[in-house]
Amino acid sequence: TIKGFIFDLDGVITDTAEYHYHAWKNLGKKMGIEIDREFNEKLKGISRMDSLERILAYGGKADRYTDSEKELLAADKNGEYVKLIEDITPADLLPGIPQLLLDLKASGIKLALASASKNGPVILDRLGITADFDEIVDPSLLTKGKPDPEIFVKGAQQLGLEASECIGVEDAEAGIAAINGAHMFSVGVGDPESMKEADYRVANTSELSLQKILEAAGE
Numbered sequence: 001t002i003k004g005f006i007f008d009l010d011g012v013i014t015d016t017a018e019y020h021y022h023a024w025k026n027l028g029k030k031m032g033i034e035i036d037r038e039f040n041e042k043l044k045g046i047s048r049m050d051s052l053e054r055i056l057a058y059g060g061k062a063d064r065y066t067d068s069e070k071e072l073l074a075a076d077k078n079g080e081y082v083k084l085i086e087d088i089t090p091a092d093l094l095p096g097i098p099q100l101l102l103d104l105k106a107s108g109i110k111l112a113l114a115s116a117s118k119n120g121p122v123i124l125d126r127l128g129i130t131a132d133f134d135e136i137v138d139p140s141l142l143t144k145g146k147p148d149p150e151i152f153v154k155g156a157q158q159l160g161l162e163a164s165e166c167i168g169v170e171d172a173e174a175g176i177a178a179i180n181g182a183h184m185f186s187v188g189v190g191d192p193e194s195m196k197e198a199d200y201r202v203a204n205t206s207e208l209s210l211q212k213i214l215e216a217a218g219e
């Protein structure tokens with residue numbers, strides 16, 4: 001039986017995936033690298049420094065910056081991102097998420113957060129849902145980021161559950177790969193192409209229904 005849900009944050013619970021995109025796009029402009037939505041799909045779920053490395057490689061500028069310059073570039077992006085998330089309120093929960101959280105609570109299902117974002121806890125606070133989460137995986141303690149399964153494996157461990165008792169919810173290709181690698185049932189939010197490896201897919205969060213997800217997972 002399913003006893004835990006392990007959630008990604010950005011693009012699943014709230015629309016901060018858009019803010020990450022805008023902040024990276026602006027940093028890209030400063031470096032002469034054009035970031036479009038198609039390439040951005042490859043950045044979703046990827047840690048701050050790994051995202052910068054991917055962007056530099058994509059722009060053919062991998063050897064152009066020293067490590068300390070890269071730290072400054074990543075800090076520049078985060079500075080813009082932190083401003084964009086300043087005014088987040090509970091009204092910024094994506095459609096369908098408040099109901100899903102209520103249904104999960106009513107069913108006694110435990111929740112963990114598996115976000116690569118170091119800004120995750122402050123965003124949960126601003127959304128007013130910190131108390132809904134039993135566990136938060138600390139991304140700074142990970143040895144490998146998504147698509148490695150580590151963050152979802154840790155989420156299940158922190159909840160005291162087996163992988164087979166957990167369902168993971170993601171909007172990123174790398175995130176679905178991480179859930180699948182952790183041998184959990186994967187729920188994908190997004191278009192069929194980027195979510196093609198998901199066990200169950202919805203086009204957007206308003207279609208997330210606990211009953212339908214549990215049925216799809218064979219409950």
Ligand code: G6P
Nearest residue numbers: 020044045046048116117118119
């Ligand atoms: C999530 C987002 C990524 C972001 C990463 C790190 O995984 O999907 O776009 O790069 O978190 O976020 P941070 O807030 O720590 O820079």
Ligand code: MG
Nearest residue numbers: 008010011171
């Ligand atoms: Mg995401």
